[in-house]
Amino acid sequence: MATKAQRILVLFVLASVCAVLWEMQGSLFSGSARSDTRFVSDRAFAGQLVVSVVERKTGPEKYSEFLIDLNRGEVSRSEKVKIEVHTSPNGRVDDCQRGGSVAVADGNGQDVVVCGTDAGRDLVTVFNKESNAQARRWAADEGWKICGLSWSPDSSSIAVLLEKERTDLSPLGLISAASGHPIPLETFIVILLSVHTKSELRLPVIRKDSPSGWARIDWIH
Secondary structure, three states: OOOHHHHHHHHHHHHHHHHHHHHHHHHHOHHHHOOOOEOOOOOOOOOEEEEEEEEOOOOOOEEEEEEEEOOOOEEEEEEEOOOOOOOOOOOEEOOOOOOOOEEEEOOOOOEEEEEEEEOOEEEEEEEEOOOOOEEEEEEOOOOOEEEEEEEOOOOOEEEEEEEEEEEOOOHHHHHHHHOOOOOEEEEEEEEEEEOOOOOEEEOOOOEEEEEOOEEEEEEOO
16 A cells, blocks of 8 residues: 555656646646627727736746727737736726625716625615616626726716636645645636616636636726
């Protein structure tokens, strides 16, 4: 029977091989980082958004930036040495997991967006600040969590950043899970909502299976 030292050595070799394959996958499978780079544009939504992603599986953190051009219907990705902080002129939020405690008013101060949960599904609700009348209510699909919101510069729309998590079941992921440290894989998508109409645009998957991923969204133009 294998000794404890031999078992540890085997696990170390497997982890090393997985780490090497992870570092190589960017060059071997460069197209796997996102499912699409183009989408059908909608005249109800214009401008540019940026989704910044930080992830780490082995080694140092990796930084990626996804520029979404709504006018041209394109998503372009670039690698960054460090995360670049952008600004949303009319406001944004990161954490929507606090049961409606987070709210942002648009640049005109007329509408307020509140994110919360109902029956286990994350919600976005927009109220008129003066009358308290509900202008828009939208629920995420089951299993998706809201991890960011950003107002459009003209205050007519909201970008909703969503994430869905699963556990990494690759050899390295199984080894990590066996040691009590499972690797979460996050998939990020963006939904655009018009505040005062029923217009809605679901963009292509921004990043699929981001290891220990974190993301933020900004509607910059």
